[in-house]
Amino acid sequence: MSRSIYGVVMAGGSGTRFWPASRAHLPKQFLRITGRQTMLEQTLERVSSVVPADQSWVVVGRQHEAVTRQLLEGKPAHVLVEPFGRNTAACIGLAAIELRRRDPEALLIVLPADQYIADVAGFCRQLVSAAEVARRGSIVTLGVVPTRPETGYGYLQTGTAVAGEVEGAPYALVERFVEKPDQETALSYLVAGNFLWNSGIFLFTAATILAEIALHLPELAAGLARIETEGEGVLEEVYAGLPSISIDHGIMEKTSRPCHVFRLEVGWSDVGSWESLYELRSGEGDSAGNLLIGEGRLLVEEASGNLVQAGPGRTIALLGVEGLAIVETDDVLLVADLRRSQEVKRFVVRRDHDLA
Amino acid sequence: MSRSIYGVVMAGGSGTRFWPASRAHLPKQFLRITGRQTMLEQTLERVSSVVPADQSWVVVGRQHEAVTRQLLEGKPAHVLVEPFGRNTAACIGLAAIELRRRDPEALLIVLPADQYIADVAGFCRQLVSAAEVARRGSIVTLGVVPTRPETGYGYLQTGTAVAGEVEGAPYALVERFVEKPDQETALSYLVAGNFLWNSGIFLFTAATILAEIALHLPELAAGLARIETEGEGVLEEVYAGLPSISIDHGIMEKTSRPCHVFRLEVGWSDVGSWESLYELRSGEGDSAGNLLIGEGRLLVEEASGNLVQAGPGRTIALLGVEGLAIVETDDVLLVADLRRSQEVKRFVVRRDHDLA
Numbered sequence: 222m223s224r225s226i227y228g229v230v231m232a233g234g235s236g237t238r239f240w241p242a243s244r245a246h247l248p249k250q251f252l253r254i255t256g257r258q259t260m261l262e263q264t265l266e267r268v269s270s271v272v273p274a275d276q277s278w279v280v281v282g283r284q285h286e287a288v289t290r291q292l293l294e295g296k297p298a299h300v301l302v303e304p305f306g307r308n309t310a311a312c313i314g315l316a317a318i319e320l321r322r323r324d325p326e327a328l329l330i331v332l333p334a335d336q337y338i339a340d341v342a343g344f345c346r347q348l349v350s351a352a353e354v355a356r357r358g359s360i361v362t363l364g365v366v367p368t369r370p371e372t373g374y375g376y377l378q379t380g381t382a383v384a385g386e387v388e389g390a391p392y393a394l395v396e397r398f399v400e401k402p403d404q405e406t407a408l409s410y411l412v413a414g415n416f417l418w419n420s421g422i423f424l425f426t427a428a429t430i431l432a433e434i435a436l437h438l439p440e441l442a443a444g445l446a447r448i449e450t451e452g453e454g455v456l457e458e459v460y461a462g463l464p465s466i467s468i469d470h471g472i473m474e475k476t477s478r479p480c481h482v483f484r485l486e487v488g489w490s491d492v493g494s495w496e497s498l499y500e501l502r503s504g505e506g507d508s509a510g511n512l513l514i515g516e517g518r519l520l521v522e523e524a525s526g527n528l529v530q531a532g533p534g535r536t537i538a539l540l541g542v543e544g545l546a547i548v549e550t551d552d553v554l555l556v557a558d559l560r561r562s563q564e565v566k567r568f569v570v571r572r573d574h575d576l577a
Numbered sequence: 578m579s580r581s582i583y584g585v586v587m588a589g590g591s592g593t594r595f596w597p598a599s600r601a602h603l604p605k606q607f608l609r610i611t612g613r614q615t616m617l618e619q620t621l622e623r624v625s626s627v628v629p630a631d632q633s634w635v636v637v638g639r640q641h642e643a644v645t646r647q648l649l650e651g652k653p654a655h656v657l658v659e660p661f662g663r664n665t666a667a668c669i670g671l672a673a674i675e676l677r678r679r680d681p682e683a684l685l686i687v688l689p690a691d692q693y694i695a696d697v698a699g700f701c702r703q704l705v706s707a708a709e710v711a712r713r714g715s716i717v718t719l720g721v722v723p724t725r726p727e728t729g730y731g732y733l734q735t736g737t738a739v740a741g742e743v744e745g746a747p748y749a750l751v752e753r754f755v756e757k758p759d760q761e762t763a764l765s766y767l768v769a770g771n772f773l774w775n776s777g778i779f780l781f782t783a784a785t786i787l788a789e790i791a792l793h794l795p796e797l798a799a800g801l802a803r804i805e806t807e808g809e810g811v812l813e814e815v816y817a818g819l820p821s822i823s824i825d826h827g828i829m830e831k832t833s834r835p836c837h838v839f840r841l842e843v844g845w846s847d848v849g850s851w852e853s854l855y856e857l858r859s860g861e862g863d864s865a866g867n868l869l870i871g872e873g874r875l876l877v878e879e880a881s882g883n884l885v886q887a888g889p890g891r892t893i894a895l896l897g898v899e900g901l902a903i904v905e906t907d908d909v910l911l912v913a914d915l916r917r918s919q920e921v922k923r924f925v926v927r928r929d930h931d932l933a
Contacts, residue, residue: 520929535908536908536930538597538911540912547912552890553893554887556903558897574892
């Protein structure tokens, strides 16, 4: 484990796809839907064999600072607070100046806080290889080998040749970052074989990414410089004026630096809906595929293929129902067709209640 | 309104068909499922134009005495407590001795506490006519004109001739009390036209029914005599030794006294399941037939034909689901196929929880 490897867990997301469990005050990364821990804690845990515990940094928005500090109480991970969300370029830039200040050799593994990976050991092996390539100055990403013509993700088009190899792990050159495709295009990507899902996981040294920011995002670079020289007191003022742009759009699509990609075949999921969570975890359900998330109790009479989330002290009784998502929270109960669960955001945008 | 008419509301039932709303400690008659009041209160209210308020008696088991007294607080209705449930013959006998003691002319209208009637005025007109016939010394019942080949009810076979008429309301002689039939038999009853559903509503004077008990149920008669002479102190001891028998089996099927029946066509229902409740009240639902019972809030996205019970402060969000019974209580949530809701008792008989 290299002393200069830092984890940067981006926990600024504010998803609505797990409503009513996810709410404005408690987005997906703070939910215990993929296990006993929150997805944020699992993300930290997952890289613990690669990133020393006290070199993990969680970047959150101010509105989630309290819940994050509470979660991480007693743990050596650090919290970096953004006054406003300004997308991933600013988030990564802020982490990069902080880490370069502490360690000029700092190498960042940037990870979204709300993804699931089945094969943690395989994932970490790829991270170690990727870190070695990133250490040489290139931008490295992990691309997920697609298993279906998914239209909900961005893609990476790779070169068809192997660009290099680290301890038996080959990597390719990224030729192009591609926006979410339509169904037909997604199918052609799946057939072509040199398109990977963009996982949003990146590795680079602080020096590399700050150099790229200086080249391609001068406004952000100027803001970061001001924060570096004037300190935290100007954070809010600087952030207020920053452009909101993703690292993909701001850097990856523009850089002339080689961007390398390792292939992930480790059961990756961005857990985009109750249905996708069900697919990940249905094997943990009963013999009829009824999956209970949380510490509630499930009573079943001729029901199958249901996902139920219920807290301690609650009993959910199912009779003759199939394929439902049943999610109980302190104030809301959702009962949805599991196959349509990605539509729960329809409740979030409604104005006739205050439960968004 | 005759001063000698008394309402005897039998509230000793312990149904399981509205689980999880109905529980051992809170059976159906104490639920607010057919309106803002409990079914027990609605039963009292329903006969208020026929029975003076202070001549209403509610007979309950000891385990439901507290909830009953709380419901009736400030109302002039009386409560009569049975130490154990000993079926309807004992219940009616106990009420009869109490009422004969207070009023030798007492005429009892005996009503189950957990039925629904849409046309209250029409019902009360039949009661007034029926009371006039009962005053002459016969046993009178109200039979419901069947609307389907129901196998869940007992039937009354009537004579095909009119036995008499009160203010334009004809009544017939009951030839036979019939047990719950099978499907084919029920269909033949429906076709025959001289079979009515047994509503369990009876009218007779206290003197009449006590004479019948003396003739056909000597053990009960002896027990009642002991309670009359020795007072409430022996109630428990006497009840412990009483036979458990219904008024139908114990008296109606044996009596040589004429038993008369008026036809009820007033939207009667015994509200036997969540489905039957939905059928009664679906007109009160939204335009897609989603019916909310209770003071919760319902949010609907492309859902139809669902029955939802939820209390104040709870929001239920439905997405893409159809024909469900969704019943929330403090500790249990039921999600069932509405058409199979009569099967909820399957949860009650299970031993793997304490929520019966």
